[in-house]
Amino acid sequence: MTVTPPEAPGAYLDHAATTPMSPAALEAFVAEAGRTGNASSLHSAGRAARRAVEESRESVADALGARPSEVVFTAGGTESDNLAIKGIFWGRRSQDSRRRRVLVSAVEHHAVLDPAFWLAGHAGAEITLLPVDAVGRVDLDALRAELTAHADEIALVSVMWANNEVGTVQPVRDVARLAHQHGVPVHTDAIQAVGQVEVDFAASGVDALTVTGHKIGGPVGVGALLARRDLPLEAVSHGGGQERGVRSGTLDVPAIRAFAVALAEAVAHRTERAIALAGLRDALIAGVARIAPDAVLRGPDPAGTTPSGGPARLPANAHLTFPGAEGDSLLYLLDSAGVQASTGSACQAGVPQPSHVLLAMGVGETDARGALRFSLGATSTQADVDRLLAALPGVVRRAQAAGLVSARHGGAA
Structure with missing residues (x-):
């Protein structure tokens, strides 16, 4: 069955907020939604669901230059950003109690800024907003100065790949290079960048990367955090231990499948x-x-x-x-x-x-x-x-x- 999404009335010029589902992604979603199976179950229906998830994981990894084991499925960009900011902060703090500083650019999405400031109010974090220039590009000299002065206290750096408002592409590789000279992990919110500019997780040097489905022709309510296996990452939610134990919850197989199809399509074209x-x-x-x-x-x-x-x-x-x-x-x-x-x-x-x-x-x-x-x-x-x-x-x-x-x-x- 071919499913065609309805067209938005008039001129829709707000794709950075959300995109129409692509016909291929919608078709994959509907087909998978017609099947029954919990991907954590051991019977045949569960194994079929698990196979769909793992094939989707491989597809997402291939599209973004990552290993399948580095792909953690989530309910979208906000959850992925929260898992990255809070999870890396707590993971680093558990290794070294001095790691209290979080460096984020001043132009981050609130899905990064708000969890960072929540940590300041509830977990003793100290937040530094990295300044930007007149076009919204992060000041690498300011980052270098912070790393030099406080390297032993910094838990993580988070700088988005591309800005959601003014479209500025950030020097993410330079950010990762500078931070890694001091042993500091880097997270990047790449939600707006994927499908518009080249995004390669391995080549970028970052340690964690956020992507979501509904910005690239996939469904709302699904996304992923790409995280290196050796990255200290504490769970934010607890339960069944799915997704490497850092993101518990029954996997949304139809959404994951549609997300993978949309992502592959966006990257290919x-x-x-x-x-x-x-x-x-x-x-x-x-x-x-x-x-x-x-x-x-x-x-x-x-x-x-x-x-x-x-x-x-x-x-x-x-x-x-x-x-x-x-x-x-x-x-x-x-x-x-x-x-x-x-x-x-x-x-x-x-x-x-x-x-x-x-x-x-x-x-x-x-x-x-x-x-x-x-x-x-x-x-x-x-x-x-x-x-x-x-x-x-x-x-x-x-x-x-x-x-x-x-x-x-x-x-x-």
């Missing part, structure tokens, strides 16, 4: 998709520049490269700020015009908050509040970009007018 997405992104950026010349592109130059020759920015990412307009107003007005995007900022208790990523890059609070992130994916077309550009002039005018009214009345309530 990465090069040609990246070229196509970069072309659409550049057309989007050029179109916005014509329509709203005061808009500012945040993050690296789309034409820039890293010292190793790879792209400095994710090919599917365009992040802009619009002076005088609130990002939330822009988002809702675009949504009413059939264009779905993201502000790339947090909203707490109904009050819009400027992005911590933009603030760390030196963007002022007022400018940071006018941010929009457009992110493309496998289903994106020129028609999506055209629909955005057709709607944007009126949307920006209305949002800026609303911003002026708000400013005259003392700002948002």
Whole structure:
């Protein structure tokens, strides 16, 4: 049976938040969901389920340059990040009680920042936020200085492979090289990078890597933490001892199978998709520049490269700020015009908050509040970009007018 996912209405430009399931992944999910079997059971149904899991593990490892034994299946990126940050911290502390420091970049996703600060509040950790430059790239000199000054106290370093808001590709290999000179393990959240740039676990030198299914055409609720076998890693949840004893719980076989299919597909088609997405992104950026010349592109130059020759920015990412307009107003007005995007900022208790990523890059609070992130994916077309550009002039005018009214009345309530 061939299963075709429904198309999102209008122009869907929020693939960094979640992607449509690919037809192949959806078909694999449905086929596996029609079978019965717990992968921990010893009878034939259980063995069949276990075989599906282990074949998927091998596929994930092959796609990401890892060994199958290094793949730990989880319920997604947030769980994987929590397992990495807390698990490595506790594992290192159990070996050496001096290992209290956790170094993370200031532009990490909250799935990394929040568990790190939870450890500070509940487990005696000391958190150091590594600064970034104006395009969101981590300051290697600051990392080097921290490692030199506190090597014996550092439990781990965590720097994301690519930023989820502004698309900056980080110098992960350099981070790993510097940290390993001092015997410090490195974790990287590669959720946004996989399928857009080359991600090779072994070649990167990192000790742990996070990936999730729903950013690459797989289902929500499944992901993996790649972790070297010799990495001190304590369990965060306890129970049946599945997944090397560090992630207990009955394995979701249909989701794991669909995740593996989506990942293999994303990696196999990465090069040609990246070229196509970069072309659409550049057309989007050029179109916005014509329509709203005061808009500012945040993050690296789309034409820039890293010292190793790879792209400095994710090919599917365009992040802009619009002076005088609130990002939330822009988002809702675009949504009413059939264009779905993201502000790339947090909203707490109904009050819009400027992005911590933009603030760390030196963007002022007022400018940071006018941010929009457009992110493309496998289903994106020129028609999506055209629909955005057709709607944007009126949307920006209305949002800026609303911003002026708000400013005259003392700002948002």
